[in-house]
Amino acid sequence: MIPHELLADLGERLGTAPPTDEERETLLAMAGVAAHASERWAAPLACWMAGRAGVMPAEAAAVVREITEEGARSEQ
DSSP states (O other): OOHHHHHHHHHHHHTSOOOOHHHHHHHHHHHHHHHHHSOTTHHHHHHHHHHHHTOOHHHHHHHHHHHHHHHHHHTO
């Protein structure tokens, strides 16, 4: 099954639309930041938390970047 099919079917069953191309790219970028700043398993959970909070991907990505930048500054 290709990813677009999986997401379309999941969206249909959950009663929501799959992410747009822009939202997908933003979520993947956010997941990458979360994974590289912490551990890999933080990536899907950060995305889940953004969705659960009802926050748009761009806003959630900005918060994740802010958190990782604060963490980097505190390690110096």
